[in-house]
Amino acid sequence: MDKVTPEVDVRRIKEAADRLLDNVSQVVVGRRETVELALVALLCEGHLLIEDVPGTGKTVLAKALARSLNCSFKRIQCTPDLLPSDVTGIHYFNQKTSSFEYRPGPIMANVVLVDEINRATPRTQSSLLESMQEHQVTVDLETVALPRPFLLIATQNPVELEGTFPLPEAQLDRFLFRIHLGYPTEDGEALILARFQKENPLDSLGSVVEASELIELQKLCRQVYIEESVRRYIVAIARATRSYEHIELGASPRASLALSLAAQALAALRERGFVIPDDVKYLAAPVLAHRLVARTQTRLRGQSIEGIVQEILDSVPVPVENTK
Amino acid sequence: MQLDKRILLPYLLVMGVEGCWLYALIMLISEGTVPGRISVLGLMLALPLSFLTTALLGKMRSPKALRRMLGWLAWAAVMLIMLKAQLYGAQGWGEREWLAGIGGAFAGIFAEFQPELLMLMAGAALWGLGQRLAETRPGFTLAVAEFQFGLAVLVLTFFSAAQLNTSVAGAVPVTLTFFILALLGVAVTHAREGTGWLAGRHRSHWSLLLVATVGLVLALGWAIVALVNPNVLAVVLEGLKWLWGLIMKVLAFFASLLPEPEPGQLPAVTGLPGPGEGGEDTFNPFTFSEEVRERIRIIWIVVVSGLLLLALWRVSSQIIAWLRRRLAGMSGAEVEPLSGAFRADLLRLLKFLAYGWLGLIIGRLFPPKPKPDPSGVAFARQIYRQVLGWAAGKGYRRRLSQTPHEFLDMLGGAAPETVPDLSVITDHYVRIRYGPPAAGPPDEGRLKLNWQTLRKIRLKSRGDSPDGQGNA
Numbered sequence: 001m002d003k004v005t006p007e008v009d010v011r012r013i014k015e016a017a018d019r020l021l022d023n024v025s026q027v028v029v030g031r032r033e034t035v036e037l038a039l040v041a042l043l044c045e046g047h048l049l050i051e052d053v054p055g056t057g058k059t060v061l062a063k064a065l066a067r068s069l070n071c072s073f074k075r076i077q078c079t080p081d082l083l084p085s086d087v088t089g090i091h092y093f094n095q096k097t098s099s100f101e102y103r104p105g106p107i108m109a110n111v112v113l114v115d116e117i118n119r120a121t122p123r124t125q126s127s128l129l130e131s132m133q134e135h136q137v138t139v140d141l142e143t144v145a146l147p148r149p150f151l152l153i154a155t156q157n158p159v160e161l162e163g164t165f166p167l168p169e170a171q172l173d174r175f176l177f178r179i180h181l182g183y184p185t186e187d188g189e190a191l192i193l194a195r196f197q198k199e200n201p202l203d204s205l206g207s208v209v210e211a212s213e214l215i216e217l218q219k220l221c222r223q224v225y226i227e228e229s230v231r232r233y234i235v236a237i238a239r240a241t242r243s244y245e246h247i248e249l250g251a252s253p254r255a256s257l258a259l260s261l262a263a264q265a266l267a268a269l270r271e272r273g274f275v276i277p278d279d280v281k282y283l284a285a286p287v288l289a290h291r292l293v294a295r296t297q298t299r300l301r302g303q304s305i306e307g308i309v310q311e312i313l314d315s316v317p318v319p320v321e322n323t324k
Numbered sequence: 325m326q327l328d329k330r331i332l333l334p335y336l337l338v339m340g341v342e343g344c345w346l347y348a349l350i351m352l353i354s355e356g357t358v359p360g361r362i363s364v365l366g367l368m369l370a371l372p373l374s375f376l377t378t379a380l381l382g383k384m385r386s387p388k389a390l391r392r393m394l395g396w397l398a399w400a401a402v403m404l405i406m407l408k409a410q411l412y413g414a415q416g417w418g419e420r421e422w423l424a425g426i427g428g429a430f431a432g433i434f435a436e437f438q439p440e441l442l443m444l445m446a447g448a449a450l451w452g453l454g455q456r457l458a459e460t461r462p463g464f465t466l467a468v469a470e471f472q473f474g475l476a477v478l479v480l481t482f483f484s485a486a487q488l489n490t491s492v493a494g495a496v497p498v499t500l501t502f503f504i505l506a507l508l509g510v511a512v513t514h515a516r517e518g519t520g521w522l523a524g525r526h527r528s529h530w531s532l533l534l535v536a537t538v539g540l541v542l543a544l545g546w547a548i549v550a551l552v553n554p555n556v557l558a559v560v561l562e563g564l565k566w567l568w569g570l571i572m573k574v575l576a577f578f579a580s581l582l583p584e585p586e587p588g589q590l591p592a593v594t595g596l597p598g599p600g601e602g603g604e605d606t607f608n609p610f611t612f613s614e615e616v617r618e619r620i621r622i623i624w625i626v627v628v629s630g631l632l633l634l635a636l637w638r639v640s641s642q643i644i645a646w647l648r649r650r651l652a653g654m655s656g657a658e659v660e661p662l663s664g665a666f667r668a669d670l671l672r673l674l675k676f677l678a679y680g681w682l683g684l685i686i687g688r689l690f691p692p693k694p695k696p697d698p699s700g701v702a703f704a705r706q707i708y709r710q711v712l713g714w715a716a717g718k719g720y721r722r723r724l725s726q727t728p729h730e731f732l733d734m735l736g737g738a739a740p741e742t743v744p745d746l747s748v749i750t751d752h753y754v755r756i757r758y759g760p761p762a763a764g765p766p767d768e769g770r771l772k773l774n775w776q777t778l779r780k781i782r783l784k785s786r787g788d789s790p791d792g793q794g795n796a
Contacts (some may be wrong), residue, residue: 115771225760274759277727317724320757321709 002109010224013217013268019208024064027201028057030188036269037154037286038065039177043221043265045311046176046258047132047152047292049117049167056181058155062113063202065151069208069214071110072147078120080163082166085129089144102139107131110147110211117154118164125171128152132174148280149214169249169293178256178290179282224264225274234259234280240312241292247308249293259287277318285309334411334462335375337509338470342453343371344502345474348481349626350446354439355490356622361439362410370447373402374454382458392455399451406447407440461719464513472537478502479545480629486549487557488622532723537640544636561621565639632658639677646673700768701756707771708753711746711778718783728754745774 017039024035038061040131043049050058059075066073076087089105106112107128117125131137135146154175172178184192195201209217234256242250263279270279289305298308351364377398404426408415426440460466477497485492492498531796561668587632712722715735722731736743752771 224656227758230758274755276729276754276758278729314723315726318727320722320726320728321705321712321753 004157009220010268010271010273013100013220014271016044016209016213016217017269020065020068023068023205023208024061027195027205028061029192029195030184031181034179034181035061036266037177039269040262040265040283041176042069042149042151043218043268044258044261045135045149045151045218046262047174048154049172049178050113050155050181051158051178052154052155052181053159054157056183058153058181059113059115061181062111062153064108064205065153066111067205068208069110069149069211070209071149071211073111073113074106074109075113075115076106077115078117078124080119080121082120082124084124085139087124087127088131088139091140091142100140102144104144105137107137108144108146110149110151112150112152114152114154116156118156118161118166119224120165122165122168125165129171129174132171142286149211149218169291172290173203173252173254175290177286178312179286191308218279221265221268222261224267224272226260226264227274229278230263230275230277231260233277233316233319234263236316237280237284237288238313240316241288241309244308244312246295246303246311247292248295248297251288251291253264255288255291259283262287277320281313284313334467334509334513335457337505337512338462338467339371339375339454339457341467341470341474341502341509342457343368344498344505345477345481346371346450346453348478348495350442351492351494352481352485352490353446353622353626354442355485355492356488358439358442362443364446367406367443367446368411368450370399370402370406370450371443371454372398375458378455378458395455396451399447403444403447407443410443411439450516461717462509462513464510467509468512468537469641471510472541472640473633474502474506475538476541476545476633476636479541480548480633483545483549483627484622484625486553488625500524501617534732537644540640541636548632557625564624642677642680643673655726660663702751703768704756704771707749707775708757711749711775714779715783720783728757739781742778742783746779748774748776 017036020039020042021032021035024038025032028035038047038048038170052058062075063073063091076082085105087105087107089103089108091100091102093099094101114120114128117128127137131146131150132152135148135150136143137146138144156164181190237257238251238253238259241247244250259280260275262283263275266279266283267273267275285306288309292305292308294303294305294308333746347364347368350367352364354364374395378391381394384391407426408417408422412425419429482494482495484490484494572626600636708728712731713733715721718739726734732743732746735746749771752767
């Protein structure tokens, strides 16, 4: 049985998150749920994979987050000729000091946008694996820690798949969420035109949360209480994906851990010191969908992974009182 | 409860099923105790009359206790009419003799088992069952349970009839009617719900489960028939006689300690033999006549059989509930063949059953002291269970995959007047159930008030259209 845990100061997390949300919403119009997911990823040190068509605000979102946190931002535009060293950095010989020095690559930033990640070769894609999982890079046998906080936002285009390299399962598993920004509504699009008419609001976007405060908030999020039955519920969902008839490859323990951490962050965002099954259900599709591999027949029938996840959620009992 | 006319057919089918096994049982008792004195078919009218009366009374906006009282007053009136019609048909309605005859029949109850008593007892049982049916929503679960129970009762009734050399009139048509109505009821309710605990991927298994249940009941019935024969019955009866003799000796011992009463003039009691009239027919309060003993023996067999039946039903219901939970959890998933898993599950089930019965006996003998619940957790959870049960009774059963807030949205969408109170109860429950132990006790007074307000809300019964999702 868990020890009695004191109430987490979720109000502090909620206030910071509201400031961030309001600040980012000045440039990312109308996609509040998606921005909220991005905040969840920030709070539990996860990474985002945004799959969307061009021009929907993926870069704007990444930059807005970085500016709101007063953090460094770097962008990596993936092309087939991008090398791993272009990402992680290189050791070069400094003639002045007659020694090898490490020149950090664009990965060395708090918020890194990897644009069109599926255009990079698998070799370059795999150079991101260590940084995403362990928050460090190894260059010429030297391990360099990445700055904290560290958020990697990767994008990929669901159309124009010619000449691309689909991300391997090992890499997909390291993204906390896969989200879609989608097109804004009619009113939202009109508002974007109005806001961006005279100037780019991103230029005047200030920071509302410091990086150090974010690190503290990340630690606080881990203290959010998860009841044993809710934990078992998360495990039951993950196990259900492994034996579901339409799924070839189910969720890994990393996925269930990701779901658990994300649920803690979401509970904190909703000013609650404990996780409830609704949090788990809300996050199940964004966390699990990209980690699951559907069977060929299922894909051919046109059934979406999100739909399969919903079917699994409808089949797993929620831990609630039973009536006779 | 207001009847939903759209589900009249399931009501009729379930009533028919109940009527069949009740008819067989009452006919057996009637033939064994007062053969040919009463018309069981006429008595069976009490079942539909009770149903209709309860349904009509359900339309009244009055407290449930008052409606119940009126219902039982109606029973008394119906029984008087039936007694008059069946046993005192020759006398006019205006004559008082038939009323006196009924009263006299009760006075002579220890001398002879009277048909009036049988009619009243059977009538009360029929009335109660009719009331229960009118207040229940006939779903798939009820139809299956009635089929299970009725089948077991029929088997034991015919077995008892065979052992006692008594015939049950119309056994074959009654049995055929029972099966037809039961299977129709199961099919109709299952089709209406479209969902249920055997929905989705396990639709094809429902027949197997039903057949397994029927087979289990029949197998146990045949086992009883094979093992229990007149010799065994005689041994059991000898044992009971010995026990009865022991009790009589103890009572006689205590009676001997009392001072002898002074001889006095006893008031004349009609219907009883006077003192000194007839040697062997002298009324002795501590012994019964052979005729009465024979009838008591029959009733005792039926009572013991009924208790066995209840135990059997309880065990099979628990087995089926266990199967339900397993199936709902798996939902068509492939099961990893872990070695020893089935044996472990079975042992766990048997332990649960054994400790359940043992706990029941020990719990009765040594009732545990209720533990104080300072955190109010048990109270909040109990209230929420009651809310779920109340909603389920109105046709709004929580799906297994529904969270409390989703259930609130579902019920609130159907009945917005429930939202204020249900929100409070749900929020309390969620905090207690999923929050840390130090979350603080719930506001018990407020919870009670909210629950009382919620209970008074008249929910419209859920329509026929299923929601297409698995229900708990």
